[in-house]
Amino acid sequence: MVIPQLPASGSSRRMVELSHEEALRLLGTVQLGRVAFSERALPAIRPVNHLVEGGDLIVRTHGGAALLGRALLSEVVAYEADEIDATTRTGWSVVVTGTATRVEDPDALARYHRLLMPWLDAESGQVIRIRPVIVTGYRVVGAERG
Known part of the structure; x- marks a missing residue:
C-alpha cells in the first residue's frame, strides 16, 4: 500500500468562502455527491449523481432508495459534493440544505x-428536486492563490 505524502501541518493553505453562485456553479462541474436525510429518526447518507438546473439540484434514485417515500413530504435534506486533491489537499466542498420533493x-x-442514471435498477427509481435554502461552500487554496 502506498501512503501519500501529506504537506506539513504548517502548510500555507487557507479556506476561502464561496459565493452562492460560485458554489452552485462548482456543483454543476461534478456528477457525484452525497445526500443526507433522516431514516428512522437517524441520519443517513447515500451517494447519488446529480445535475444542477435553474439553481436546483436534481438527483435520480434507484428503486429501493430510502429517500423515495420521504421526498413526498418535502423533507429537509443536505447535499454535499466536493473535488479535493489528495496530494495537495486543495480543492472545494459545497453543502446545500433544502427541501426535497x-x-x-x-x-x-x-x-x-x-x-441521469441511478446507481442501481436503471429502469426504476424516482427523480428528486432539492430546492436550496442554504448554500455554503469553501475552497481550500495555497497561500499564493485567492
Whole structure:
C-alpha cells in the first residue's frame, strides 16, 4: 500500500468562502455527491449523481432508495459534493440544505431519466428536486492563490 505524502501541518493553505453562485456553479462541474436525510429518526447518507438546473439540484434514485417515500413530504435534506486533491489537499466542498420533493411532471421526468442514471435498477427509481435554502461552500487554496 502506498501512503501519500501529506504537506506539513504548517502548510500555507487557507479556506476561502464561496459565493452562492460560485458554489452552485462548482456543483454543476461534478456528477457525484452525497445526500443526507433522516431514516428512522437517524441520519443517513447515500451517494447519488446529480445535475444542477435553474439553481436546483436534481438527483435520480434507484428503486429501493430510502429517500423515495420521504421526498413526498418535502423533507429537509443536505447535499454535499466536493473535488479535493489528495496530494495537495486543495480543492472545494459545497453543502446545500433544502427541501426535497419528487418530480412528477412527465416531460421533466423523461428528460431527467435521459440525463441521469441511478446507481442501481436503471429502469426504476424516482427523480428528486432539492430546492436550496442554504448554500455554503469553501475552497481550500495555497497561500499564493485567492
